[in-house]
Amino acid sequence: MDSRPARAAFLEQLVADGVPYMFGNPGTVEQGFLDELRHFPGLEYVLTLQESVAVGMADGYARATRRPTLVQLHSGVGLGNGIGMLYQAMRGHAPLVVVVGEAGLRYEAMEAQMAADLVGMARPVTKWATRVVDPDSTLRVLRRAFKVAGTPPYGPVLVVLPADVMDRHTSEEAVPVVYPDTASAPRPEQIAHAAVLLSGARRPIVIAGDGVHFAGAQQELARLAEVWGAEVWGADWAEVNLSVEHPAYAGQLGHMFGESSRRVTGAADAVLLCGTYALPEVFPALEGVFGKGVPVVHIDLDTDAIGKNHPVDLGLAADPKRTLALLAGALDERMSDTEREAAGERLRVGAAERARVRAESAAHLRDNAAAQDLPHIAFAEELAAQLPADAVLFDESLTAGPALFGPLPAAVPGHWHQTRGGSLGVGIPGALGAQLAHPDRTVVGFTGDGGSMYTFQALWTAARHNIGAKLVICNNSSYKLLEDNIEQYWREQDIPAHAQPEIFDLSHPAIDFGALSRSLGVPAVRVEKPSQVAGAVADALAHPGPFLIDLVTGRGKGQ
Numbered sequence: 001m002d003s004r005p006a007r008a009a010f011l012e013q014l015v016a017d018g019v020p021y022m023f024g025n026p027g028t029v030e031q032g033f034l035d036e037l038r039h040f041p042g043l044e045y046v047l048t049l050q051e052s053v054a055v056g057m058a059d060g061y062a063r064a065t066r067r068p069t070l071v072q073l074h075s076g077v078g079l080g081n082g083i084g085m086l087y088q089a090m091r092g093h094a095p096l097v098v099v100v101g102e103a104g105l106r107y108e109a110m111e112a113q114m115a116a117d118l119v120g121m122a123r124p125v126t127k128w129a130t131r132v133v134d135p136d137s138t139l140r141v142l143r144r145a146f147k148v149a150g151t152p153p154y155g156p157v158l159v160v161l162p163a164d165v166m167d168r169h170t171s172e173e174a175v176p177v178v179y180p181d182t183a184s185a186p187r188p189e190q191i192a193h194a195a196v197l198l199s200g201a202r203r204p205i206v207i208a209g210d211g212v213h214f215a216g217a218q219q220e221l222a223r224l225a226e227v228w229g230a231e232v233w234g235a236d237w238a239e240v241n242l243s244v245e246h247p248a249y250a251g252q253l254g255h256m257f258g259e260s261s262r263r264v265t266g267a268a269d270a271v272l273l274c275g276t277y278a279l280p281e282v283f284p285a286l287e288g289v290f291g292k293g294v295p296v297v298h299i300d301l302d303t304d305a306i307g308k309n310h311p312v313d314l315g316l317a318a319d320p321k322r323t324l325a326l327l328a329g330a331l332d333e334r335m336s337d338t339e340r341e342a343a344g345e346r347l348r349v350g351a352a353e354r355a356r357v358r359a360e361s362a363a364h365l366r367d368n369a370a371a372q373d374l375p376h377i378a379f380a381e382e383l384a385a386q387l388p389a390d391a392v393l394f395d396e397s398l399t400a401g402p403a404l405f406g407p408l409p410a411a412v413p414g415h416w417h418q419t420r421g422g423s424l425g426v427g428i429p430g431a432l433g434a435q436l437a438h439p440d441r442t443v444v445g446f447t448g449d450g451g452s453m454y455t456f457q458a459l460w461t462a463a464r465h466n467i468g469a470k471l472v473i474c475n476n477s478s479y480k481l482l483e484d485n486i487e488q489y490w491r492e493q494d495i496p497a498h499a500q501p502e503i504f505d506l507s508h509p510a511i512d513f514g515a516l517s518r519s520l521g522v523p524a525v526r527v528e529k530p531s532q533v534a535g536a537v538a539d540a541l542a543h544p545g546p547f548l549i550d551l552v553t554g555r556g557k558g559q
């Protein structure tokens with residue numbers, strides 16, 4: 001192999017792996033390899049105005065493609081700006097490869113401007129973080145980074161590229177990354193053991209997470225739930241692991257409070273965990289999550305997740321798709337006709353009750369919207385009527401979600417992605433990344449008025465690169481989730497209800513999202529009343545480029 005600067009070899013490696021995009025924000029210490037991009041026309045640099053936008057777009061692209069996706073950040077300050085969104089990617093298991101430039105090894109002792117321990121900064125929010133210190137290991141390290149990011153459990157990795165190392169020559173050859181096959185299955189006796197533990201249950205539940213999605217095991221999960229007669233509850237769930245319209249789908253466990261989850265998990269007499277850990281709330285229950293003596297079986301490719309917080313009776317480090325299919329078969333063989341009939345009846349009764357609750361909730365939401373002359377439910381219904389069947393939804397709607405996603409159910413794998421990790425702002429850039437992944441499909445991204453302001457400058461990138469996603473600001477003029485959470489806190493602490501903290505209110509001064517959007521090159525319309533819905537939806541879907549809708553979902557003070 002001919003010798004060339006490592007900065008050029010780095011880009012050759014990306015081409016060898018078929019990487020189409022580099023999402024980033026440029027800086028001086030990366031100028032060497034960024035300048036080399038002119039020799040690599042097949043690798044498009046997606047320019048963002050702030051690092052969290054770059055990471056958020058890459059997150060959406062990676063989740064839509066399930067392929068390692070490249071991000072370029074600038075030294076310590078750029079990495080610092082991207083840390084919150086990297087946490088989002090870590091929690092959402094997005095396979096990102098983040099490269100960060102630095103001035104060079106020769107300056108390490110100088111405490112120079114912008115210098116920082118980049119590897120140390122990144123370790124808490126990545127699967128692996130490292131630094132290239134020898135040009136002849138540049139491609140070796142990069143291939144390892146892609147392999148680590150793209151091997152279950154997926155997640156972000158970081159590679160620091162010192163400028164002086166990138167300027168030195170290397171003869172290292174660029175060859176494609178080889179990813180290990182992880183479609184392993186447990187031994188037959190382990191499947192039989194799991195079936196013995198779980199059979200005979202009268203109140204079984206499955207707690208499933210995004211490991212099901214990454215394994216493509218949605219059909220197998222549905223089959224197991226049907227055979228076992230089990231409710232399926234989501235945890236660490238931001239993909240379509242089971243259609244919300246399936247009779248076994250019972251909802252998601254509490255994102256915020258473990259006590260809410262324990263009311264479900266503690267009532268079960270057998271538990272199967274798959275593709276998640278127990279349990280990922282903000283305030284988790286420390287003990288008593290499962291009933292005393294209740295058998296718990298855990299299936300996951302993430303060995304760290306198994307028995308992570310609460311004991312299990314059997315842990316199977318294996319592919320969910322193959323293992324769920326084998327376990328469903330083993331359970332079916334052990335069940336009598338009476339048990340099969342009881343399993344079917346549990347699903348029928350449970351599905352009917354959940355349908356009744358959903359209908360009552362939808363009616364309450366509709367009546368509340370009508371009383372306030374709010375347009376969001378009419379908007380969701382109209383959007384559902386006009387959207388093509390292969391549309392992709394990226395959801396950071398948070399408190400508006402129950403009203404919006406009744407008419408827009410998360411039913412088809414790959415057609416719905418939800419925010420992860422609790423860091424606001426992924427809704428707009430995530431939708432843009434998903435649109436780049438699916439250029440021939442309609443992508444609609446939902447975010448809130450508060451969340452949008454973390455990454456609103458992503459609209460400039462959408463206009464510059466003509467990324468035609470349709471973006472919806474769910475505008476209630478407040479941090480509504482905080483208002484809801486503090487009301488629950490008052491109840492738990494026996495604090496009398498009182499006025500909400502002023503700092504949760506975003507109504508004054510009012511944010512003109514339409515003007516902001518147009519200033520960044522994206523047309524926009526505000527929808528305040530149901531009568532404005534049909535035209536706004538039609539205009540957005542007909543527009544060939546990006547389009548923003550400021551959708552009023554709640555009335556702020558003085559409105």
